[in-house]
Amino acid sequence: MDTMRYEAPGSVDEAVALLAGADGSRVMAGGTDLLVQLRAGMISPTVVVDIKKISELTTVTEDNGAFTVGAAVPGAELSENAALCKAWPGVVEGMDLVGSTQIQGRASLGGNLCNASPAADSVPAMIVARAICIIAGPNGRREAPVEDVAIAPGKTSLAKGELLVAIRLPKPPAHSGDAYLRFIPRTEMDIAVVGAGVSLTLDDSGTCTDARVSLGAVAARALVVDDAAKAIIGTKVDDAAIEALGAACSAAATPITDKRGTVEFRTKVSGVMARRAAAIALERARSN
Amino acid sequence: MAKHHVETTINGEPVEYLCETSQTLLDVLRDELGLTGSKEGCASGDCGACSVTIDGRLVCSCLVMGVEASGHKIETIEGMADGENLHPLQQKFLEQAALQCGICTPGVLVAAKSLLERNPDPTETEVRYWLAGNLCRCTGYDKIIRTVMDVAAEMRSS
Ligand SMILES: Cc1cc2nc3c(=O)[nH]c(=O)nc-3n(C[C@H](O)[C@H](O)[C@H](O)COP(=O)(O)OP(=O)(O)OC[C@H]3O[C@@H](n4cnc5c(N)ncnc54)[C@H](O)[C@@H]3O)c2cc1C
Ligand code: FES
Ligand code: FES
Numbered sequence: 001m002d003t004m005r006y007e008a009p010g011s012v013d014e015a016v017a018l019l020a021g022a023d024g025s026r027v028m029a030g031g032t033d034l035l036v037q038l039r040a041g042m043i044s045p046t047v048v049v050d051i052k053k054i055s056e057l058t059t060v061t062e063d064n065g066a067f068t069v070g071a072a073v074p075g076a077e078l079s080e081n082a083a084l085c086k087a088w089p090g091v092v093e094g095m096d097l098v099g100s101t102q103i104q105g106r107a108s109l110g111g112n113l114c115n116a117s118p119a120a121d122s123v124p125a126m127i128v129a130r131a132i133c134i135i136a137g138p139n140g141r142r143e144a145p146v147e148d149v150a151i152a153p154g155k156t157s158l159a160k161g162e163l164l165v166a167i168r169l170p171k172p173p174a175h176s177g178d179a180y181l182r183f184i185p186r187t188e189m190d191i192a193v194v195g196a197g198v199s200l201t202l203d204d205s206g207t208c209t210d211a212r213v214s215l216g217a218v219a220a221r222a223l224v225v226d227d228a229a230k231a232i233i234g235t236k237v238d239d240a241a242i243e244a245l246g247a248a249c250s251a252a253a254t255p256i257t258d259k260r261g262t263v264e265f266r267t268k269v270s271g272v273m274a275r276r277a278a279a280i281a282l283e284r285a286r287s288n
Numbered sequence: 289m290a291k292h293h294v295e296t297t298i299n300g301e302p303v304e305y306l307c308e309t310s311q312t313l314l315d316v317l318r319d320e321l322g323l324t325g326s327k328e329g330c331a332s333g334d335c336g337a338c339s340v341t342i343d344g345r346l347v348c349s350c351l352v353m354g355v356e357a358s359g360h361k362i363e364t365i366e367g368m369a370d371g372e373n374l375h376p377l378q379q380k381f382l383e384q385a386a387l388q389c390g391i392c393t394p395g396v397l398v399a400a401k402s403l404l405e406r407n408p409d410p411t412e413t414e415v416r417y418w419l420a421g422n423l424c425r426c427t428g429y430d431k432i433i434r435t436v437m438d439v440a441a442e443m444r445s446s
Contacts, residue, residue: 002308004309004310036332040332048353074345100420101421105342105346105347106348
């Protein structure tokens, strides 16, 4: 007989009380990481707190062009949300790369972030979108930029009792675009060897006024590469600027060698993926 | 800890069962309810042999807790035929031999049905991406993809 409890609270407050009250509690959103880890014996929670009965966590709302995405909304619902796809195509495509159709029916942005894999595909995309996490805990609510949440493999900055409630994506500025690309040896169903997210904004003359660049899978957590952003800000995002952005990404990457790729390969591919993502973001910015 | 008492709907029928927290929906379907059409290929979300829909959404039943089914509508391969009448996908898979050992077939059929409900006119690329989470060790996929395309065309014209 197993001793693991299952709770499905109907409100954020109840969920926080459960998480704060029990040692060894675990949040479950889509369960696509959690149930695999349970099965493999990597974790043995005393209580699993299913957050999918809390409406704030399972809905997407739009307010004046900004979006609040419930932490447990499955990827499939994001891809079906035309307004979100138009506003933040890079975030949606990052999440859409997670697993198969079946996985998309369950896997959430919140789970992807809180599982804290350095290769999580939606995370660089959310970072360049300047997404803000809304976090509830025993002492009320707080906000944190996405890049401050997943801090090391399997480790987040959430305190005991804290729950990620939603992710807020700002209204995209005029003439802006975002994109996320990853390198995998197959065409589907694999884990990123390198992932790159880029967002940029142009002024009316086509000069880049703002940019963000983030890399996944090349460090213990997703990197924000300020030097790469600086390489294109103030330029027309011409070939030389994109080349410099790529070089800054390769310089920032601090990958490890594992079965998916070597240090040398990942360093080089960081630049390649970032350049290609920048080209797509530029295309999108010009058509917005 | 007492078992969970779950009331759900499976293939249109109300169903009740008891399960432990650690049992997946796939475990419940196969071991508690005798619905052994859904297969366990990997138990880790990789193979798609356990595919079912929950409220119309395609998922791997090996990555759903049995207790989570409460209050939802589950569709499995057992609900695909209408009595003796096979679904056009089932019929065509037999006619065109889009299977060999058959382990992947229930999952492939459930996934393909879910695709055609959303997109009656998919391109080959769309079919291949939609079914990318359904692994088949035997057929080399070509017959599966062609058969799904053929059924889609047939269903559109009828
Ligand atoms: C076959 C397969 C393929 C996959 N492919 C990819 C891939 O290509 N790219 C990729 O990035 N990932 C991939 N994954 C991993 C996984 O699907 C994703 O990380 C997914 O986004 C996790 O979301 P979830 O809702 O299922 O999370 P869950 O499994 O429910 O949770 C994951 C972790 O986050 C915690 N958590 C979840 N929600 C919250 C919250 N709101 N507040 C606090 N903590 C929370 C949980 O306690 C748990 O530790 C794959 C998984 C499988 C099984
Ligand atoms: S058994 Fe569920 S995906 Fe393989
Ligand atoms: S027919 Fe054997 S695995 Fe597909």
